[in-house]
Amino acid sequence: MKNILLNFISNYISLTEEEMNAIFSLDIFRSVKKGTILLREGQKSKESYFVLKGCIRTYFLIDGEEKTTAFYTEMEALTPPCVISQTPSEYYVSCLEDTILVASNADMEAEMNSKFPKFEIMCRKLSEELLAKQRIDFDEFKTSSPEQRYLNLLHKRPDLIQRVPQHQLASYLGITPQSLSRLRARIMEKSKG
Amino acid sequence: MKNILLNFISNYISLTEEEMNAIFSLDIFRSVKKGTILLREGQKSKESYFVLKGCIRTYFLIDGEEKTTAFYTEMEALTPPCVISQTPSEYYVSCLEDTILVASNADMEAEMNSKFPKFEIMCRKLSEELLAKQRIDFDEFKTSSPEQRYLNLLHKRPDLIQRVPQHQLASYLGITPQSLSRLRARIMEKSKG
């Protein structure tokens, strides 16, 4: 697990022995069981997550309905907006599978950043990259129909379609479970001819 | 104009005289006429923009149709994804109005960041903040209908509805101009009773 993290970090900066040790002395690895809720609506939090193995999901609870907006799998990072704005969370974060993750605290990050300026650089690069990626996802979402979105997902993240329940995928695609079911049947029909 | 920029920066870091001078010696202010295209599909670029006055817009050209995905107005910053990925741009950036902006080059930024570590901090904070904001916008988009999106926009950015042509607003809302027109009529009808 440590290697996965180091490997990820090496995409942004190169670490000395001392820096590696500083990271591992922080006790940031955590194992969480499927179904664990990491963050609830209304809670305040300073934690960011990086998924080493497994899958976590974010969702809103609107009129008793879960509206899933994102999934984070291996090598993906999530800093909930409430951590940045320092206001109570608008949504839930929960584990879809048994998950191993890195949980880092904002205060701890600040300390690391001031001690090792390299970390600041990594954080900047990472958030710039995530911002650009998310922009692309958003643009694709806006410019395509539910069916196109599903086909796009099938192409880009086939694993998600396997590991995530349909009704959660549906709201991730901005539609109802019934529509997703229908849409899938429609696609099947087409591909048969 | 210089004051607007300094005021914005002061939200993230505090500057010394020397640092201010360093910024202004870079010759980053630019005036652009309405209709000017700052970036074309297929072009490579290293420029980020910060709008001081006016409005710029990003759009894709798909089957001869412009699909507008974002607007940037006073005090908003745009770093096109292609600047991060260093690949040819997938979209266009153009000026909706006569606009005054700060154009900064990635190489120049890197130099400033290494000379003044404070800048690195500002860049990190800014992109973390933008990432969180964009996440919220994306989530709202996913969990609401076109009509709700329009009402939400009316509430959050009433200025946009005044200054942006309807057909561009429509694709920004993920619908056709006809649907937006109809939807507006529907809302009017309701509010009259």
Place this chain on the structure above:
DNA sequence: TTCGTTTCTTAACTTAGGTGAACGAATTAT
């Protein structure tokens, strides 16, 4: 000013997504 283009609206029709309900299949809890 005038001509041409772009923009906005309206309408009729088509299509796809939302809703409510029902039912078996799969999962989970006891």
Place this chain on the structure above:
DNA sequence: ATAATTCGTTCACCTAAGTTAAGAAACGAA
């Protein structure tokens, strides 16, 4: 193992968005 829930699919019906087309209004360029 069994009961209870959750999940996925299907259906019928409703509503809203897409499409095509046409005309009016606003805007820009010559």
